Amino acid sequence: GAGVSQSPRYKVAKRGQDVALRCDPISGHVSLFWYQQALGQGPEFLTYFQNEAQLDKSGLPSDRFFAERPEGSVSTLKIQRTQQEDSAVYLCASSSAPGASTDTQYFGPGTRLTVL
Amino acid sequence: AQTVTQSQPEMSVQEAETVTLSCTYDTSENNYYLFWYKQPPSRQMILVIRQEAYKQQNATENRFSVNFQKAAKSFSLKISDSQLGDTAMYFCAFMKHVGNTPLVFGKGTRLSVIA
Numbered sequence: 001g002a003g004v005s006q007s008p009r010y011k012v013a014k015r016g017q018d019v020a021l022r023c024d025p026i027s028g029h030v031s032l033f034w035y036q037q038a039l040g041q042g043p044e045f046l047t048y049f050q051n052e053a054q055l056d057k058s059g060l061p062s063d064r065f066f067a068e069r070p071e072g073s074v075s076t077l078k079i080q081r082t083q084q085e086d087s088a089v090y091l092c093a094s095s096s097a098p099g100a101s102t103d104t105q106y107f108g109p110g111t112r113l114t115v116l
Numbered sequence: 117a118q119t120v121t122q123s124q125p126e127m128s129v130q131e132a133e134t135v136t137l138s139c140t141y142d143t144s145e146n147n148y149y150l151f152w153y154k155q156p157p158s159r160q161m162i163l164v165i166r167q168e169a170y171k172q173q174n175a176t177e178n179r180f181s182v183n184f185q186k187a188a189k190s191f192s193l194k195i196s197d198s199q200l201g202d203t204a205m206y207f208c209a210f211m212k213h214v215g216n217t218p219l220v221f222g223k224g225t226r227l228s229v230i231a
Contacts, residue, residue, distance in 0.1 A: 033218060033219075035218075035219075040223075040224075041223055041224075042120075042207050042209075042221030042222055042223050042224050043161075043207075043219070043221050044221070045218035045219070045220075048217075048218060056218070059218070089159065091161065093161075093219075103149060103211065103213075104151070104163055104166060105211075105219060106163070107153075107160065107161035107162075108160070109158070109159055109160045110159050110160075110161075112159075
């Protein structure tokens with residue numbers, strides 16, 4: 001595709017519900033990142049995939065957060081038993097392989113999650 | 117660990133004027149990338165400009181240029197001939213030069229361009 005896409009754009013969940021957020025990276029980009037952006041803050045790193053391998057998940061705030069990318073393209077970020085503090089915009093970014101001429105990350109529009 | 121500091125939470129500029137947004141960072145790395153991203157109210161983060169730390173020449177993209185001072189760990193963004201469409205949050209970000217690594221962002225500067 002022309003850019004990174006994310007769905008849904010908006011999600012409202014009741015506390016305790018599970019949610020799944022989807023990211024479609026730029027075609028051919030092997031690296032995929034998830035970030036969490038709280039209101040009025042800069043994005044903070046959650047996890048990173050290279051192809052289907054999750055190479056870094058050090059930013060996931062708790063074991064309620066889980067991400068996967070089974071075929072090395074589309075990724076899903078799942079949050080179990082959502083809490084109010086999970087309310088944020090979840091951003092996905094993709095970039096070309098390590099060693100390429102550019103390591104620029106290209107971002108999707110984000111999913112705004114509101115937990116009531 | 118790397119940190120990025122943007123000391124100006126909000127700024128405003130008259131249309132057609134020039135504005136400079138500040139960014140400082142802290143790292144022990146010698147090789148890295150620095151970025152400025154723009155996030156308009158629609159929320160899509162857009163790359164404005166990037167700088168490789170090993171390059172002494174300051175990056176320029178049309179009306180956008182940077183003043184990169186490696187020794188001072190400073191990376192400011194200058195926007196010339198400001199336009200109403202430049203109104204957005206601007207984030208400074210750092211990335212280590214080791215394959216693909218996460219971006220470390222500052223808290224952002226909200227820029228308003230006034231007609």
